Amino acid sequence: MKVKEVIVVEGKDDTVKIKQAVYADTIETNGSAIGKSVINQIRHAKQKRGVIVFTDPDYPGERIRQMINEAVPGCKHAFLTKEKARAKHPHNKSLGIEHASVTDIKEALAKVYDVAEEHIGDIQQVDLISYGLIGGNKASVRRKWLGEYLKIGQPNGKQLLKRLNMFQITKEELDQAMQALDMEVKNES
Numbered sequence: 001m002k003v004k005e006v007i008v009v010e011g012k013d014d015t016v017k018i019k020q021a022v023y024a025d026t027i028e029t030n031g032s033a034i035g036k037s038v039i040n041q042i043r044h045a046k047q048k049r050g051v052i053v054f055t056d057p058d059y060p061g062e063r064i065r066q067m068i069n070e071a072v073p074g075c076k077h078a079f080l081t082k083e084k085a086r087a088k089h090p091h092n093k094s095l096g097i098e099h100a101s102v103t104d105i106k107e108a109l110a111k112v113y114d115v116a117e118e119h120i121g122d123i124q125q126v127d128l129i130s131y132g133l134i135g136g137n138k139a140s141v142r143r144k145w146l147g148e149y150l151k152i153g154q155p156n157g158k159q160l161l162k163r164l165n166m167f168q169i170t171k172e173e174l175d176q177a178m179q180a181l182d183m184e185v186k187n188e189s
């Protein structure tokens with residue numbers, strides 16, 4: 001089952017666990033000090049696909065939910081109880097999405113998600129090469145500019161195609177962005 005919305009989680013371990021349960025894209029907050037670029041990604045994802053906030057059932061997780069609610073109102077929320085998010089090993093007292101069972105994650109998400117239509121992006125790796133976004137001298141500078149322009153964060157070369165598809169950027173939108181970049185470079189010369 002493919003989840004239409006982008007799921008906001010706290011970290012990489014949560015992403016791994018979510019992807020064991022459902023086919024979904026995630027944005028990681030990397031803790032409770034959410035940066036402006038992450039908030040901008042969440043805002044953009046909400047406009048494009050919708051967002052489900054799925055954080056740990058503890059104080060930092062609730063704080064993250066509150067910060068996202070204030071910055072990007074109207075996101076959906078999925079919840080796990082502390083019992084379902086507790087580590088199963090008796091010596092491990094930690095709590096988090098990454099410790100939940102696949103079944104519990106599916107049940108929590110089933111209450112809020114929409115099924116995605118299959119969207120296969122029309123942008124291909126050859127397009128990224130031709131625009132100098134990967135494999136060129138100034139590729140990282142061009143990716144940084146593109147990420148800011150399209151509000152998709154600052155992906156590296158490997159992440160760029162995935163990020164463009166995650167935010168459902170069309171080939172036409174990429175072409176327009178790259179024309180804008182070329183105009184900006186031309187004006188600076």
